Amino acid sequence: MQQRLNRTSIALALASGISLLAGGIAPAHALTLLDLIRGGPAKRAPVAEEPAPAPNVAGRQPSSAVRDRDPEPLPKVSGPTYYTYKTDAVRAVKTDGFAAATATDESRFLTEAKVMAASDVAQALETYYGRSGAKTLWVADGDITEKARAVLATLEKAGDYGLDPADYVLPVPELVTASIEPVSATDEAVEASDVPAVSGIETHERQLMQFELALSAKVLTFAQDMIRGRIDPNRISGYHDLKRKDVNLSVVLPFVKNSTDAGAYLESLAPQSAHFNALKAELAKLKAEASKESAAVALPENLILKPGKSSPEMANVVAAIEHRGSDALKSKHSAIFAGYQQSTDYTPELVDLVKSFQEEAGLKADGVIGPATVRAMTGHTAEDKIRKLVVAMEEARWLPDNLGDRYVFINQPAYTVNYHEHGAEQFSMRVVIGSKANQTYFFQDEIQTVEFNPYWGVPQSIIVNEMLPRLRSDPSYLDRLGYEVAVNGRTVSSRNVNWYGSTRGISVRQPPSSDNALGDLKILFPNAHAIYMHDTPSKSYFQRDMRALSHGCVRLAEPRKMAAAVLGTTEADVSARIAAGKNVAAKVNAKIPVYVAYFTAWPNKDGVVEYFDDVYGRDAAVEKAFEATTKARTPQA
Incomplete structure (x- = not known):
């Protein structure tokens, strides 16, 4: 599948000495060369005899000596990268606006509290405590309230929801029991021993106000994390493309203030979907059973044993x-x-x-x-499963809590796609996803079109990375394969193109046929990554257990079944449209979301959580983001 072209990639192409032709890059709509699809990367054929010079629409053909020398490196279109995770920026909460709201002796030190928080959390704190007549939430009569203790107990249970309790821990000020007797009017002076007591009480009051503001910040952070997760997926890698949810923090503290059970209110902010609750229940079960887990039987990872053979294992x-x-x-x-x-x-x-x-x-x-x-x-150990569940619960928060009554769910580590209608899974099938070098993205979209007998428009990444080296030594290569080549919209022979020049303005496509890389149909949900579902002539790939084999698009084991489902028709009707042999597109009239997701732990249709290998290493990237987030939230001494 196509990897995203970016400015860096084009800059690299320019730096390699390739001149730009007039015209833009042709739209990239597809997946891979047929000869690459069959059996994996194709072996390079012997270099063909040098063709006779021919007119070149893209410029004069370089001489044989220039081609043989080829002093400039071949250009390369690079895919997305994984990032070093950058946490949310924090700032100091502005307490100077709290003065009008701190009329009581108890809260007179609130303006002196020093709390660092993410900007949206800080803004919510400033709004709440800056209101006229605002009262403390967690402190009264020189001590923390029962509401505060209940909320602290809820924060300690953050791990039940796939969060890290360390992100919300807060020390509780010790209760000061010493009291100061009032000084009578006849006393000539205050005993010197009374001064430290007054100072101690004021210190305690300052500690209480620091606790007041800090706990409110923790509560807001917890509420936000419960709804949208701790990390921004788009900061993990260029393969993550998910809009981060907006959380209205301005309502949280007022709700807490008026709630008779603030802890229960905060727990109610967790996702309520069946899949999240299944993950949560599985996490609780595994934590309870972790200490009882029996040791797994060890086997060599590289063991290969066929029927009829023998092995000491x-x-x-x-x-x-x-x-x-x-x-x-x-x-x-x-x-x-x-x-x-x-x-x-x-x-x-x-x-x-x-x-x-x-x-x-x-x-x-x-x-x-x-x-x-x-x-x-x-198998996976209980510890491995718990880690997968925590990551999956985070990722589940990136998606809508309600996936819809009718939707398509692709789970890349499971190599499966499920079709849901009437709120239940109707069928599932095997898929082939992108290889580790050509990863399928993590995003959501909406299905719009089914195209029958499709053309395959070769992506620029494949033209540059995989076809260009062959074309420089064998310019007629694409002609022999039956591909159509155009330069700025004008159809030409591939042998008449200057493959030493820029590929911009050059488009390559494969006409519909039994050998077409996309097979009989493709299912489109237009997105910035040019990823879609499609048929394939390489049926044997579906028999493999590890199916991360494509250039990024999703190949379907039963494409006609999926096409019939999204179009609301029969497989016989789909087959008839294919048999007509025409390249036609059918609009999908229903609203059908598609989730191109990545979960190494996910419940099946019966609610049983299944576990899968982390084919792209994305769980590890999420865990690094967790570590960075917790470190950023921990006060530094």
């Missing part, structure tokens, strides 16, 4: 299946477990056992034990 394979398999699987194969004699031979009955386990784990049930099967056998 065979006993561990059987033990791992007995440890990880379901009760139903263990019941079905109880005779095998009971009769196994620690043999190293991979016998037919053990092959059947492995196949059952593979099928239960959602893997290809071929009996071949490889890395994917080993990972399923050894």
